Amino acid sequence: MPQKTQNIKNYIVFDLEWNQCAEGKTGEIPGLPFEVIEIGAVKLNEDFEVISEFSRFVRPKVYQRLHFKVLEILDIGMEELTRRGEPFDQVIRAFFSWCREADGETIFCTWGNMDLTELQRNMAYYGVENPFPNPLFYYDVQKLYSRLYRDNGKDKPTLEHAVQEQSLEVQRPFHRAIEDAKYTGAVLRQMDFPSVAPYLSLDYYRIPDCKEHEISLTFPDYSKYVSRGFASREELIRDKEVNDLCCFSCRRMLRKKIGWFTGNQRNYLALGICPEHGLMRGKLRVRKSEEGRYYCVKTVRMTDEAGAEELIRQKEAYAGKQREKLCLKRRREKLRRPGGAIFSKEAPS
Numbered sequence: 001m002p003q004k005t006q007n008i009k010n011y012i013v014f015d016l017e018w019n020q021c022a023e024g025k026t027g028e029i030p031g032l033p034f035e036v037i038e039i040g041a042v043k044l045n046e047d048f049e050v051i052s053e054f055s056r057f058v059r060p061k062v063y064q065r066l067h068f069k070v071l072e073i074l075d076i077g078m079e080e081l082t083r084r085g086e087p088f089d090q091v092i093r094a095f096f097s098w099c100r101e102a103d104g105e106t107i108f109c110t111w112g113n114m115d116l117t118e119l120q121r122n123m124a125y126y127g128v129e130n131p132f133p134n135p136l137f138y139y140d141v142q143k144l145y146s147r148l149y150r151d152n153g154k155d156k157p158t159l160e161h162a163v164q165e166q167s168l169e170v171q172r173p174f175h176r177a178i179e180d181a182k183y184t185g186a187v188l189r190q191m192d193f194p195s196v197a198p199y200l201s202l203d204y205y206r207i208p209d210c211k212e213h214e215i216s217l218t219f220p221d222y223s224k225y226v227s228r229g230f231a232s233r234e235e236l237i238r239d240k241e242v243n244d245l246c247c248f249s250c251r252r253m254l255r256k257k258i259g260w261f262t263g264n265q266r267n268y269l270a271l272g273i274c275p276e277h278g279l280m281r282g283k284l285r286v287r288k289s290e291e292g293r294y295y296c297v298k299t300v301r302m303t304d305e306a307g308a309e310e311l312i313r314q315k316e317a318y319a320g321k322q323r324e325k326l327c328l329k330r331r332r333e334k335l336r337r338p339g340g341a342i343f344s345k346e347a348p349s
């Protein structure tokens with residue numbers, strides 16, 4: 001387990017509403033794609049009962065018009081937001097002081113994996129000091145829910161959907177931060193939490209700043225490694241530790257049956273075999289950090305013959321595409337050569 005979960009005394013379930021540039025991407029302020037306009041949260045005790053609430057509007061400062069998507073779901077207009085909202089730095093300070101009122105260890109919970117990152121982006125924009133622990137572990141309740149109620153654990157049902165599925169009482173509309181926080185808390189209370197408690201998520205807003213701070217976690221059925229940032233993708237891919245494939249269970253270094261390959265330069269796959277634990281599938285996702293550095297999130301999990309077959313098929317499909325590309329390139333070059341069908345014009349594609 002990445003963190004001792006048995007000491008947790010409180011859960012802070014929070015939700016944000018945000019606005020984005022109404023004129024689209026072109027008018028977007030760098031570093032602030034989403035401006036927080038509401039923070040809502042509930043504090044839950046060990047039995048997931050609500051013991052305290054927090055709800056504040058933020059007065060918009062960056063984007064002065066509501067994006068049409070936000071208008072569609074929010075039942076509050078710009079005029080009311082301006083009137084009832086307070087400056088972001090005031091709201092965030094009040095929020096953290098409310099968070100600190102809890103006794104014992106606290107862990108943040110959100111529906112989905114965006115809220116913590118966007119909150120920190122807003123904090124950075126306003127120069128608010130970041131008091132979150134680093135690394136920042138939290139529960140993504142949507143992910144826990146998917147793990148429990150979906151076969152593949154990859155579906156991302158909406159909060160509304162989950163609330164309906166669990167036949168929870170719907171008294172207030174969704175898309176108010178405080179209401180969504182309450183609904184998320186209710187879903188959390190309803191689920192078989194102990195069976196998913198080891199599955200903490202990690203927020204990637206701040207990535208490891210050096211080799212010593214790189215993160216290796218072991219979950220019941222997979223392992224995760226988060227690298228430090230590199231100046232380029234090539235440098236990242238060349239790094240020995242990034243390249244290694246270790247058994248998720250015994251951490252033994254594995255001989256690769258299929259070395260890392262990719263079809264899109266973002267996700268790499270590999271296959272290895274542990275003499276004790278069998279076939280292992282590695283997945284390496286290349287990402288770009290807030291500072292524009294390249295880092296990877298590598299996961300290794302057990303697989304079987306069928307999984308290995310699938311991986312081989314994927315590799316073949318990729319190799320086939322590469323061959324096709326090469327073939328087309330050669331044909332095009334041939335056509336352009338003097339004496340070829342085309343002299344100076346572009347070859348038809």
Ligand SMILES: [Zn+2]
Binds near residue numbers: 248252274275276278
């Ligand atoms: Zn092993």
